[in-house]
Amino acid sequence: xxxxxxxxxxxxxxxxxxxxxxxxxxxxxxxxxxxxxxxxxxxxxxxxxxxxxxxxxxxxxxxxxxxxxxxxxxxxxxxxxxxxxxxxxxxxxxxxxxxxxxxxxxxxxxxxxxxxxxxxxxxxxxxxxxxxxxxxxxxxx
Amino acid sequence: xxxxxxxxxxxxxxxxxxxxxxxxxxxxxxxxxxxxxxxxxxxxxxxxxxxxxxxxxxxxxxxxxxxxxxxxxxxxxxxxxxxxxxxxxxxxxxxxxxxxxxxxxxxxxxxxxxxxxxxxxxxxxxxxxxxxxxxxxxxxxxxxxxxxxxxxxxxxxxxxxxxxxxxxxxxxxxxxxxxxxxxxxxxxxxxxxxxxxxxxxxxxxxxxxxxxxxxxxxxxxxxxxxxxxxxxxxxxxxxxxxxxxxxxxxxxxxxxxxxxxxxxxxxxxxxxxxxxxxxxxxxxxxxxxxxxxxxxxxxxxxxxxxxxxxxxxxxxxxxxxxxxxxxxxxxxxxxxxxxxxxxxxxxxxxxxxxxxxxxxxxxxxxxxxxxxxxxxxxxxxxxxxxxxxxxxxxxxxxxxxxxxxxxxxxxxxxxxxxxxxxxxxxxxxxxxxxxxxxxxxxxxxxxxxxxxxxxxxxxxxxxxxxxxxxxxxxxxxxxxxxxxxxxxxxxxxxxxxxxxxxxxxxxxxxxxxxxxxxxxxxxxxxxxxxxxxxxxxxxxxxxxxxxxxxxxxxxxxxxxxxxxxxxxxxxxxxxxxxxxxxxxxxxxxxxxxxxxxxxxxxxxxxxxxxxxxxxxxxxxxxxxxxxxxxxxxxxxxxxxxxxxxxxx
Numbered sequence: 001x002x003x004x005x006x007x008x009x010x011x012x013x014x015x016x017x018x019x020x021x022x023x024x025x026x027x028x029x030x031x032x033x034x035x036x037x038x039x040x041x042x043x044x045x046x047x048x049x050x051x052x053x054x055x056x057x058x059x060x061x062x063x064x065x066x067x068x069x070x071x072x073x074x075x076x077x078x079x080x081x082x083x084x085x086x087x088x089x090x091x092x093x094x095x096x097x098x099x100x101x102x103x104x105x106x107x108x109x110x111x112x113x114x115x116x117x118x119x120x121x122x123x124x125x126x127x128x129x130x131x132x133x134x135x136x137x138x139x140x141x
Numbered sequence: 142x143x144x145x146x147x148x149x150x151x152x153x154x155x156x157x158x159x160x161x162x163x164x165x166x167x168x169x170x171x172x173x174x175x176x177x178x179x180x181x182x183x184x185x186x187x188x189x190x191x192x193x194x195x196x197x198x199x200x201x202x203x204x205x206x207x208x209x210x211x212x213x214x215x216x217x218x219x220x221x222x223x224x225x226x227x228x229x230x231x232x233x234x235x236x237x238x239x240x241x242x243x244x245x246x247x248x249x250x251x252x253x254x255x256x257x258x259x260x261x262x263x264x265x266x267x268x269x270x271x272x273x274x275x276x277x278x279x280x281x282x283x284x285x286x287x288x289x290x291x292x293x294x295x296x297x298x299x300x301x302x303x304x305x306x307x308x309x310x311x312x313x314x315x316x317x318x319x320x321x322x323x324x325x326x327x328x329x330x331x332x333x334x335x336x337x338x339x340x341x342x343x344x345x346x347x348x349x350x351x352x353x354x355x356x357x358x359x360x361x362x363x364x365x366x367x368x369x370x371x372x373x374x375x376x377x378x379x380x381x382x383x384x385x386x387x388x389x390x391x392x393x394x395x396x397x398x399x400x401x402x403x404x405x406x407x408x409x410x411x412x413x414x415x416x417x418x419x420x421x422x423x424x425x426x427x428x429x430x431x432x433x434x435x436x437x438x439x440x441x442x443x444x445x446x447x448x449x450x451x452x453x454x455x456x457x458x459x460x461x462x463x464x465x466x467x468x469x470x471x472x473x474x475x476x477x478x479x480x481x482x483x484x485x486x487x488x489x490x491x492x493x494x495x496x497x498x499x500x501x502x503x504x505x506x507x508x509x510x511x512x513x514x515x516x517x518x519x520x521x522x523x524x525x526x527x528x529x530x531x532x533x534x535x536x537x538x539x540x541x542x543x544x545x546x547x548x549x550x551x552x553x554x555x556x557x558x559x560x561x562x563x564x565x566x567x568x569x570x571x572x573x574x575x576x577x578x579x580x581x582x583x584x585x586x587x588x589x590x591x592x593x594x595x596x597x598x599x600x601x602x603x604x605x606x607x608x609x610x611x612x613x614x615x616x617x618x619x620x621x622x623x624x625x626x627x628x629x630x631x632x633x634x635x636x637x638x639x640x641x642x643x644x645x646x647x648x649x650x651x652x653x654x655x656x657x658x659x660x661x662x663x664x665x666x667x668x669x670x671x672x673x674x675x676x677x678x679x680x681x682x683x684x685x686x687x688x689x690x691x692x693x694x695x696x697x698x699x700x701x702x703x704x705x706x707x708x709x710x711x712x713x714x715x716x717x718x719x720x721x722x723x724x725x726x727x728x729x730x731x732x733x734x735x736x737x738x739x740x741x742x743x744x745x746x747x748x749x750x751x752x753x754x755x756x757x758x759x760x761x762x763x764x765x766x767x768x769x770x771x772x773x774x775x776x777x778x779x780x781x782x783x784x785x786x787x788x789x
């Protein structure tokens with residue numbers, strides 16, 4: 001179950017960040033922020049040669065002492081990053097599930113992009129996107 | 142407020158408003174100010190929109206309000222000038238109040254002068270609904286309808302009282318209306334309305350502007366119904382400017398809004414209007430309006446960008462960034478509804494969904510055109526698509542979308558409207574399957590997954606239609622795979638004929654047993670990837686292969702390989718019986734060979750065509766990829782120049 005979902009723009013400012021409200025949201029924001037460095041590192045490490053060769057899904061970003069909360073990353077071809085903090089206490093989410101969650105995120109993000117009234121770089125206020133993220137957050141509750 | 146009004150009046154005379162007047166005017170002003178779009182410039186943010194003072198009065202809620210006062214046009218112009226709106230360029234509170242007072246004076250028969258407002262005047266009367274009704278139908282009946290509808294829209298204002306009044310007078314509606322709260326609940330009211338035009342939407346904000354005066358005027362309104370002389374001229378003028386002025390268009394739609402049922406139902410006239418607008422933007426009714434064009438058009442409605450964004454989300458069912466005709470109608474309808482004060486629904490109402498719209502308003506030429514356009518593009522892709530029916534990708538895509546639609550729960554993805562470019566092959570396959578409904582769901586995920594993967598995967602997918610199965614390709618191209626098939630075929634006598642009828646999806650298992658037979662010798666060379674020689678030898682035998690799935694080279698390739706593998710094993714064992722078996726089926730095979738030859742030849746032709754199409758597609762995609770690469774490189778260079786310090 002995703003505890004926090006964030007969409008970060010290419011310039012590393014958040015387009016959309018949402019966490020399960022019960023928790024201390026600031027903590028999640030901080031986690032996402034620190035994850036950005038790791039994401040950037042992975043992107044550059046994967047080779048600047050061709051984007052093709054780079055996998056969009058970055059996987060577990062870095063191991064933490066807190067086994068409960070894991071951060072996963074995903075980068076699109078336009079350097080928009082998705083960071084997801086997952087609470088794996090009750091269910092051990094498999095990689096495939098995480099991938100599918102990211103894929104859904106990416107698809108919803110593409111839908112948001114398709115909206116001509118959306119200017120890239122704006123905060124994402126699409127209700128559809130919100131709905132999708134909500135479903136992901138309470139997925140496995 | 143009075144002091145402020147008088148103070149701010151500037152050169153105008155001090156406004157003395159009575160209690161009732163003050164209340165009424167402030168309410169009206171609030172309504173005007175709160176109305177979407179122009180209206181009185183209530184502040185700097187509104188100033189930009191209200192800047193064209195004269196224009197605002199003409200097209201905004203203020204104009205509607207004034208028109209509803211049923212004063213002749215010149216009088217209104219005079220009033221506008223006198224109140225100072227023209228001078229300052231917008232309807233501020235002062236100007237608005239002065240204007241209202243002048244309207245009251247004019248309605249009382251006093252000349253329109255500043256001096257007139259110094260005396261005690263009754264409240265100005267507004268017959269907003271009538272004006273709009275006049276624009277559309279010019280019926281008496283409309284008046285009743287509008288009145289009935291009016292309370293419908295004004296949820297936030299206490300219209301219930303008004304509604305009761307109306308009901309008493311109209312007796313066409315039940316008094317219980319909870320209008321905006323839930324538009325779908327309006328049906329009971331609408332059904333009562335015997336009018337042919339349901340004003341499910343309130344006339345724009347004008348309705349909202351008159352809570353107070355309206356109540357007072359209730360008894361007067363009806364008797365004054367016929368007095369549409371004044372507004373009559375205006376409706377004509379508005380009709381003339383319909384196309385240009387979006388607000389007028391909006392009003393038009395209001396009147397035409399669905400009456401028998403919910404506010405989300407589009408009536409015939411509305412549909413006609415939407416279609417005309419669509420044509421003005423895009424001459425071909427069966428194609429799409431691009432996002433930017435639609436954005437410019439809908440921005441004229443002066444709704445806020447987030448609202449427009451949400452409306453787009455609702456109406457663009459397949460999220461392709463373009464609006465087809467049904468999508469456009471739905472979006473237009475939603476905008477009209479919103480302008481009239483209806484809150485936007487959480488999901489696209491069923492009556493606005495594209496399939497429903499296409500079914501409810503069958504415009505044969507358009508629908509056919511829609512289908513035709515798709516069918517045209519389909520044949521080219523049909524073959525490759527058939528070839529790729531077993532695309533794993535598509536299966537995977539569908540699996541990835543267990544819950545595709547969360548945004549608009551009721552939204553059915555219109556397969557017809559699915560994306561064009563990138564999703565072409567996959568969407569086309571869906572189109573061929575079912576023009577509408579469920580497959581659209583799959584089409585959508587398909588397009589999405591197409592776009593969501595890396596370029597490499599994208600290209601791979603793009604290549605899949607052209608080059609059927611990369612997997613079976615161990616070394617040979619399709620041509621040689623055909624050869625392989627030829628090689629196998631001869632060895633498969635009668636039993637192969639049995640295979641012909643079954644679908645090409647037949648696993649190679651049955652085949653190997655036959656293919657083993659004679660062509661073991663050839664099989665081995667084939668296995669060694671010397672198909673050319675083997676191929677030459679095989680054609681001499683039976684040409685059964687292609688009759689089966691010439692359109693399924695995928696399976697073809699599998700078969701040879703499977704056959705090859707299997708042949709390797711039981712080759713020796715089956716050698717004996719195989720040869721015997723071959724002898725028997727020979728005569729029958731010969732008879733079938735001619736048929737098979739023809740079948741094979743047709744299959745070959747089809748394959749070649751498919752090849753050509755796919756090759757073309759492939760080359761186009763490659764070109765696109767190159768261009769995108771170049772762009773990317775250019776952008777990266779720019780980025781590096783701009784940000785030399787960036788780690789990336």
